[in-house]
Amino acid sequence: MRVFVLVKHAPSPESTLRVGADGKSVDPVCLTYDINDWDKYAVEEAVRLKEKYGGEVVAVSVGVNCDATLKKCLAMGVDRAVKVPVEAGFDPYQTAEAIVDVLRGERFDIVISGFMSQDTNNALVGVLAAAMLDLPFATAVVELSVEGDEVRAVREIEGGYREEVFLQLPCLVTVQSGINEPRYVSIMGIKAARSKELREHVVKLRGPSVFVERIYVPPTRRAEILKGSMPEVAEKLVELIGSKGVI
Amino acid sequence: MRVFAVAEHRLGEINPVSLELLNFANKIKGDGTSEAVIVGDDVRALSSVLAGCADKVWALSGSQLEHYNPESHADVLLQLFEKEPPDLVLLGNTSQGCELAPLLAVRLRCPIVTDVVGASVEGGLIVSRYIYQGKLMVDLKLNRTPCVLTVRQGVFKEGIELRGEVTELRLTPSKPLRRRFSRIIEPEEGEIDVSKAEVIVAVGRGAAPSLKLAEKLASLLNGAVAGSRPVIDSGLLAKDRQVGISGKTVKPKVYLALGISGAFQHVMGMKDSELIIAVNKDPQAPIFNVAHYGVIADVQELLPKLLSKVEERRK
Numbered sequence: 001m002r003v004f005v006l007v008k009h010a011p012s013p014e015s016t017l018r019v020g021a022d023g024k025s026v027d028p029v030c031l032t033y034d035i036n037d038w039d040k041y042a043v044e045e046a047v048r049l050k051e052k053y054g055g056e057v058v059a060v061s062v063g064v065n066c067d068a069t070l071k072k073c074l075a076m077g078v079d080r081a082v083k084v085p086v087e088a089g090f091d092p093y094q095t096a097e098a099i100v101d102v103l104r105g106e107r108f109d110i111v112i113s114g115f116m117s118q119d120t121n122n123a124l125v126g127v128l129a130a131a132m133l134d135l136p137f138a139t140a141v142v143e144l145s146v147e148g149d150e151v152r153a154v155r156e157i158e159g160g161y162r163e164e165v166f167l168q169l170p171c172l173v174t175v176q177s178g179i180n181e182p183r184y185v186s187i188m189g190i191k192a193a194r195s196k197e198l199r200e201h202v203v204k205l206r207g208p209s210v211f212v213e214r215i216y217v218p219p220t221r222r223a224e225i226l227k228g229s230m231p232e233v234a235e236k237l238v239e240l241i242g243s244k245g246v247i
Numbered sequence: 248m249r250v251f252a253v254a255e256h257r258l259g260e261i262n263p264v265s266l267e268l269l270n271f272a273n274k275i276k277g278d279g280t281s282e283a284v285i286v287g288d289d290v291r292a293l294s295s296v297l298a299g300c301a302d303k304v305w306a307l308s309g310s311q312l313e314h315y316n317p318e319s320h321a322d323v324l325l326q327l328f329e330k331e332p333p334d335l336v337l338l339g340n341t342s343q344g345c346e347l348a349p350l351l352a353v354r355l356r357c358p359i360v361t362d363v364v365g366a367s368v369e370g371g372l373i374v375s376r377y378i379y380q381g382k383l384m385v386d387l388k389l390n391r392t393p394c395v396l397t398v399r400q401g402v403f404k405e406g407i408e409l410r411g412e413v414t415e416l417r418l419t420p421s422k423p424l425r426r427r428f429s430r431i432i433e434p435e436e437g438e439i440d441v442s443k444a445e446v447i448v449a450v451g452r453g454a455a456p457s458l459k460l461a462e463k464l465a466s467l468l469n470g471a472v473a474g475s476r477p478v479i480d481s482g483l484l485a486k487d488r489q490v491g492i493s494g495k496t497v498k499p500k501v502y503l504a505l506g507i508s509g510a511f512q513h514v515m516g517m518k519d520s521e522l523i524i525a526v527n528k529d530p531q532a533p534i535f536n537v538a539h540y541g542v543i544a545d546v547q548e549l550l551p552k553l554l555s556k557v558e559e560r561r562k
């Protein structure tokens with residue numbers, strides 16, 4: 001079984017977020033990057049598939065500076081990595097096209113990506129790539145297994161309900177957080193990663209289909225912030241909670 | 248503009264987001280039309296609900312369309328769009344919309360933006376959406392039509408009444424399906440139903456180390472402990488304690504959000520609570536936009552103080 005996993009080297013939403021001087025970007029100075037949270041689950045699921053069925057896991061990432069994330073994947077048990085050194089900007093179409101360009105030259109059974117990225121929150125790249133490659137797909141998957149020449153996927157829908165579907169191979173799934181417990185990178189893993197292949201795949205982007213006009217801090221309705229020492233604040237909270245007749 | 252809204256239904260009920268899509272369509276259609284599309288095996292009754300908010304309703308039915316499946320649904324939608332070309336296609340930003348929308352966009356070779364919360368049409372279509380889990384916003388310009396958008400639920404609640412005509416079409420997917428629907432799995436029932444609690448102490452990733460104290464507080468207040476998704480994902484609380492779009496919707500008298508950032512997927516499950524109090528160490532946390540009262544503090548410091556004050560008061 002050959003599994004491709006799509007990963008993004010993404011800024012953390014916990015970074016200090018400041019609008020850039022052009023009003024169209026996020027100030028890069030304060031951003032800290034790591035593997036996108038949802039993609040950790042994707043990598044773990046891919047490595048587990050290999051551990052169960054044998055084969056190979058390949059990680060693909062689009063971005064000029066994604067080496068750290070790809071190396072992390074290699075240390076987690078991915079066999080080789082492909083970096084597409086372009087900046088796709090805000091447009092997930094471009095990211096998907098770059099990934100499809102890699103996948104067209106490869107043989108694979110399953111492609112796995114995270115449900116969405118933690119920075120742009122589009123939740124698009126996986127399905128766009130599936131549609132471009134004409135693969136059956138399922139999103140927000142919380143259980144995955146291979147049964148014969150099909151994949152059984154349980155996807156999360158609204159309100160705690162789940163939907164069980166079967167996909168013919170080859171297929172693509174995007175995984176939801178909680179599908180597994182992503183492993184930590186071990187020293188052994190990091191050592192093993194050093195001898196694994198990380199190659200670059202050059203593509204030419206066709207240009208964006210959406211254009212950023214403005215990035216800004218959302219207009220808000222602010223809560224009334226309680227001020228004072230800890231005991232004073234606690235006292236006020238007790239008053240507020242008590243006003244609802246529940247103490 | 249000719250705006251199509253792809254409706255959604257499950258177990259015989261229209262998802263309210265479908266009507267919100269039509270409200271949105273009516274707002275931006277200009278001298279064009281708002282047209283609802285519904286797909287299913289028998290969607291006559293549901294079509295009339297949509298007709299109340301649309302200039303026109305397309306009811307696409309067929310025996311292979313009983314269960315939602317992105318392959319069959321996109322296939323028949325594209326058959327319709329071939330004859331009735333859209334300028335804009337709207338879907339809910341839901342578990343169905345997240346699959347169907349990008350598939351339609353690729354097949355229509357058109358731009359797509361998800362989770363839209365606002366739009367303007369003067370000088371081209373510009374849509375607004377949140378990024379960084381609600382901490383920033385972006386306005387995006389779309390230069391071409393058609394376009395596909397998914398729209399966040401709960402935003403476009405108000406709209407005009409219309410009396411659209413329903414056109415029924417019987418359609419069959421043109422290709423064999425490679426995804427097969429098997430079944431819907433119901434949520435597991437837990438020991439308590441948090442949606443019935445009058446007081447909820449909700450624990451987020453930032454309060455996970457204080458879970459024990461939070462449980463103590465909840466029991467002092469005769470309430471229940473609930474959690475945000477990461478706390479459930481990590482196994483600290485059972486799945487039925489999750490509040491949010493993929494968990495429970497709650498409306499307690501008091502909702503105490505501890506160390507919860509306020510991502511929209513969480514907020515959708517608790518925003519209608521009577522009194523929302525949020526404790527977070529980050530003054531920028533979006534949770535302060537839905538809370539009535541906020542405390543900017545470390546949960547680990549505040550919680551012991553709060554516990555002892557509540558104990559005092561109960562004496």
Ligand SMILES: Cc1cc2nc3c(=O)[nH]c(=O)nc-3n(C[C@H](O)[C@H](O)[C@H](O)COP(=O)(O)OP(=O)(O)OC[C@H]3O[C@@H](n4cnc5c(N)ncnc54)[C@H](O)[C@@H]3O)c2cc1C
Nearest residue numbers: 451452453475476491492493494506507508513528545546
């Ligand atoms: C399809 C889909 C469905 C989803 N469904 C749900 C759902 O049903 N429910 C849900 O909750 N989420 C859901 N999510 C996830 C959601 O997007 C967020 O990731 C999640 O709600 C974040 O949880 P959190 O606020 O606890 O964690 P984080 O976003 O990590 O926030 C932690 C917060 O704690 C604060 N903090 C940290 N330490 C402290 C401290 N010591 N004292 C005070 N504050 C502190 C931080 O400032 C931060 O604001 C869903 C996501 C997707 C894509």
